[in-house]
Amino acid sequence: MKMIIALGSNLHQEQNLLKAKELLGHSFDGITFSEPEWTEPIGIKSDRFLNCIGTFEAELSRTAVEKILKRTEQVMGDSHQNHQLGKVLIDIDLIQYGNETIRKIAWL
Incomplete structure (x- = not known):
């Protein structure tokens, strides 16, 4: 089943995106990532975000x-408390699960 995820960071953006990609590569065989894209924050005051999309096939629920x-975010030290302060070390969201669209991404 095809999965699409979105990754974003507004703190040490390049470093955190690279680390997240590395960790996700250990969890999902064959995952590929789009080129990173800089975007302006939406709804919070912060530095710019660096985002990318990941796609992979898996037979997981x-x-x-x-x-x-969520575990990948936690391993990287991200938390709800950081997000409330406008600090996003890494945010990873499931965008598509098979044929089901889970959420829309504002920067796409």
């Missing part, structure tokens, strides 16, 4: 995929 994404 949606819940299992979302747990891996």
